[in-house]
Amino acid sequence: MPWPVAAVVLLAALLHATWNALLRRSVDRGLETVRVAAGAGVLSAVALSALPAPAHASWPFIAASAVIHVAYFSLLAVAYRGAFAPAYTVMRGGAPVLVAIASSALGLDELSASAWAGVALVSVGVAGLGTLHAHAGVSGRALAFALGNACVIAAYTLVDGAGVRRAGNAASYTLWIFALDAVPLVAWTLRARGASALVGAPSDVARALATGTLTMAAYALVLWAMTRAPVAAVAAMRETAIVFAWLIGAGALREHASARPIAAAALVAVGAVLLKL
Helix, strand or coil: CCHHHHHHHHHHHHHHHHHHHHHHHCCCHHHHHHHHHHHHHHHHHHHHCCCCCCCHHHHHHHHHHHHHHHHHHHHHHHHCCECHHHHHHHHHHCHHHHHHHHHHHCCCCCCCHHHHHHHHHHHHHHHHHHHHHHHHHECHHHHHHHHHHHHHHHHHHHHHHHHHHHHCCHHHHHHHHHHHHHHHHHHHHHHHHCHHHHHCCHHHHHHHHHHHHHHHHHHHHHHHHHCCCCHHHHHHHHCCHHHHHHHHHHHCCCCCCCHHHHHHHHHHHHHHHHHHC
């Protein structure tokens, strides 16, 4: 993986951990999740007018990804009913192994031995982080939803890794996904809670647009990277976001971190280096 691509993936990881931490800090996480999707959807719809349409071959992948992302956003709020860093770890930690195995089995990418070692270290590190604190910081129900979301993350990663390579334009491919997945989420919330609850105060609108921008940017950077490097390698390096999540959890969210989770986070960093090499 070239250095510029690796740097882009690391930036995407930081952006992803940041907007997830902002979501975790909200009081009504279910409503805030829809606001994030709505903010990203509105911004995507506006930006799409200035971008070329994705190639026809990519539209089935866009449609499938939009449906999968609805499931992702739906599970996200429930998974954060507890400490942020452990839930984030469990949710993201299972995805790299699933992506690597599936992409290799489906013939999407052929990984080198060092890349497989990197995937393994990243996966062991993030799994260790989740195991150390799962029972202390995450309820059994939240843990189950986090594990379920790991499968969802792996699914949309594989779909989009194949789809974006057919699109001809990573940005328009990404924005169409966010424009489409916002529709059912917003429609359901409008029916269940009304427009006033969804829109909220001006500060809620501003926060939705800000977090929507972060989630769009984070995923657009990842999909661009998948056009330049193996899908499994990008997916595994992206999970270095877990290190940022623990730093944010320990700093901004005042969550406790001992030596063992720090050691597990170090495994993630070493795995990222192997993926780069």
